[in-house]
Amino acid sequence: MIFAQIFFYIFAAILIVSAVMVVTSRNPVHSVLFLILCFFNAAALFLIAGAEFLAFILLIVYVGAVAVLFLFVVMMLDIDFTELRAGVQRYAPIGAVVGIILLLELVMAVGGWKIAPAAAVLRMSPMPLGISNTDAIGRILYTQYAFLFETSSVVLMVAMIGAIVLTHRERTRSKSQNIARQNARQPADTLTMMDVPIGVGVKQLGILRPGPALAAPGEKITLPETDHVAVTHKPGAH
Amino acid sequence: MGFFSTILGQIILAALETLAVLVPLLMIVAYATYGERRVMAAMQLRKGPNVVGPFGLWQPFADAVKMVMKETIVPSGANRVLFMIAPMLTFGLAMVAWAVVPTGNHLAVANINVGILYLFAISSLGVYGIIIAGWASNSKYAFLGALRSAAQMVSYEVSIGFVMVCVLLCVGSLNLNDIVRAQNGLWFCIPLFPMFIVFFISGLAECNRVPFDLAEGESEIVAGFMVEYSSMSYAMFFLGEYANMTLMSAMTSILFLGGWMSPVPFLAFIPGPIWLILKICFVMFVFIWVRATFPRFRYDQLMRLGWKVFLPLSIGWMVLTAAALEIFGWLPHG
Numbered sequence: 001m002i003f004a005q006i007f008f009y010i011f012a013a014i015l016i017v018s019a020v021m022v023v024t025s026r027n028p029v030h031s032v033l034f035l036i037l038c039f040f041n042a043a044a045l046f047l048i049a050g051a052e053f054l055a056f057i058l059l060i061v062y063v064g065a066v067a068v069l070f071l072f073v074v075m076m077l078d079i080d081f082t083e084l085r086a087g088v089q090r091y092a093p094i095g096a097v098v099g100i101i102l103l104l105e106l107v108m109a110v111g112g113w114k115i116a117p118a119a120a121v122l123r124m125s126p127m128p129l130g131i132s133n134t135d136a137i138g139r140i141l142y143t144q145y146a147f148l149f150e151t152s153s154v155v156l157m158v159a160m161i162g163a164i165v166l167t168h169r170e171r172t173r174s175k176s177q178n179i180a181r182q183n184a185r186q187p188a189d190t191l192t193m194m195d196v197p198i199g200v201g202v203k204q205l206g207i208l209r210p211g212p213a214l215a216a217p218g219e220k221i222t223l224p225e226t227d228h229v230a231v232t233h234k235p236g237a238h
Numbered sequence: 239m240g241f242f243s244t245i246l247g248q249i250i251l252a253a254l255e256t257l258a259v260l261v262p263l264l265m266i267v268a269y270a271t272y273g274e275r276r277v278m279a280a281m282q283l284r285k286g287p288n289v290v291g292p293f294g295l296w297q298p299f300a301d302a303v304k305m306v307m308k309e310t311i312v313p314s315g316a317n318r319v320l321f322m323i324a325p326m327l328t329f330g331l332a333m334v335a336w337a338v339v340p341t342g343n344h345l346a347v348a349n350i351n352v353g354i355l356y357l358f359a360i361s362s363l364g365v366y367g368i369i370i371a372g373w374a375s376n377s378k379y380a381f382l383g384a385l386r387s388a389a390q391m392v393s394y395e396v397s398i399g400f401v402m403v404c405v406l407l408c409v410g411s412l413n414l415n416d417i418v419r420a421q422n423g424l425w426f427c428i429p430l431f432p433m434f435i436v437f438f439i440s441g442l443a444e445c446n447r448v449p450f451d452l453a454e455g456e457s458e459i460v461a462g463f464m465v466e467y468s469s470m471s472y473a474m475f476f477l478g479e480y481a482n483m484t485l486m487s488a489m490t491s492i493l494f495l496g497g498w499m500s501p502v503p504f505l506a507f508i509p510g511p512i513w514l515i516l517k518i519c520f521v522m523f524v525f526i527w528v529r530a531t532f533p534r535f536r537y538d539q540l541m542r543l544g545w546k547v548f549l550p551l552s553i554g555w556m557v558l559t560a561a562a563l564e565i566f567g568w569l570p571h572g
Contacts, residue, residue, distance in 0.1 A: 052355075053352055059359040063359075064365075068388055069392070071388070072385065072388050133351075134352060
């Protein structure tokens with residue numbers, strides 16, 4: 001038990017320090033990396049509390065996916081952070097007002113919180129019925145909280161579709177490949193095999209464009225003046 | 239046994255268990271580099287490394303010594319700390335994941351309830367080594383490689399996750415030992431064959447292996463995220479890649495090929511670790527076979543395959559699996 005306490009304080013301390021570093025570090029990439037460290041320690045705290053399912057979901061969703069995208073975006077941004085900091089004093093009052101409103105809302109929300117009778121029993125025994133907590137979360141999430149669960153998934157869906165609608169644009173000049181068309185292409189559509197006698201060439205056969213009459217081997221051919229451009233047309237274009 | 243129940247004894251015991259997993263693992267990783275060169279050479283009608291020791295068997299050690307002797311170079315514009323952390327992260331994560339891999343019935347360093355989530359979490363963290371390396375190198379090629387790899391690994395993780403859900407539906411538990419035991423008699427690669435293929439191909443992409451090795455792409459971006467690394471820091475990336483490959487092979491064996499169980503009952507006297515190693519070697523052989531066979535994907539096709547083919551396929555198969563289990567009453571109750 002003493003080990004659990006020692007580890008709790010270690011992880012909690014690292015969590016708080018890295019959370020402070022997220023806000024104070026000058027380099028935004030460092031901020032994101034500290035945020036990841038933060039998530040990591042939060043997951044460790046979940047583990048100590050016996051909530052291993054939540055711990056690993058936190059790692060998979062936030063560290064494995066969300067923070068990767070954060071890092072991805074922040075690395076590509078070219079922000080001058082001194083420039084951003086120039087406005088801090090000017091915007092501080094507005095920020096403070098927004099913060100206070102959010103705090104009041106939180107207080108009101110938590111103040112009006114009532115714990116369902118069934119949930120109160122669950123709080124007393126974090127792992128009811130001697131089943132694993134993955135099982136326990138599943139049982140409660142898909143029965144008692146099914147509506148909230150589905151609603152939150154719809155909210156996420158709307159956000160996703162919204163983001164796509166707002167940012168998606170048809171690129172008319174895009175050279176992207178239509179895979180179905182590419183796979184449906186047959187050799188016969190684009191390729192013609194032909195037998196060309198030695199020393200004659202395709203031009204003289206009149207396949208590419210009308211040329212002079214066929215010459216016998218050894219006879220000198222005089223090409224038209226205009227015909228010194230390499231012909232790359234598809235056969236049969238003329 | 240009294241000593242091993244004290245705290246010090248427990249710590250020593252845990253250290254010994256860890257060593258018992260890590261030492262064979264490092265041997266496999268070292269010889270995977272040799273094996274890959276020999277197998278590919280055989281497939282391409284060459285000889286491969288055959289000079290150092292009998293059949294060239296000391297080649298991995300010769301390579302290691304060579305790597306240690308080289309000078310470590312840190313580029314002047316690089317972020318020194320992150321530059322050195324990145325290869326350690328890649329290599330360390332590939333090792334840490336092995337804590338939960340069961341090598342026999344209840345024979346794992348940590349037989350935890352959510353073993354499969356642990357493996358998934360660790361394999362999804364692997365991308366950080368590459369991103370940090372790419373960013374900290376302060377080089378355009380490295381950065382491009384890191385961006386490619388980040389997008390690629392996040393994309394393919396999604397379908398890997400859904401494939402895992404398919405398996406979990408059939409098992410009814412997140413414990414790796416239970417997953418292996420549920421395959422007694424019928425390996426999941428038979429009823430879930432399409433998912434087995436999706437998992438294998440996504441595994442190739444997750445390990446940045448050919449034909450999905452765009453993060454390295456030596457013909458366009460030199461060596462991608464590894465371009466600025468040298469000496470042991472390079473060696474750690476290199477070994478980390480093979481350790482990840484071994485891990486992905488182990489995951490394939492556990493989820494689809496019956497893990498440590500023997501394929502036929504009369505061979506069950508052969509111990510579990512040997513079966514697991516044989517299966518890992520088989521899957522790794524296929525990894526190498528693929529490398530010797532296929533050309534590299536183009537990046538847009540890679541993304542198309544991940545998002546437009548594998549994702550709908552795996553979600554569809556997950557719904558199908560759940561429906562089939564429910565209709566026929568085969569749902570396991572864990």
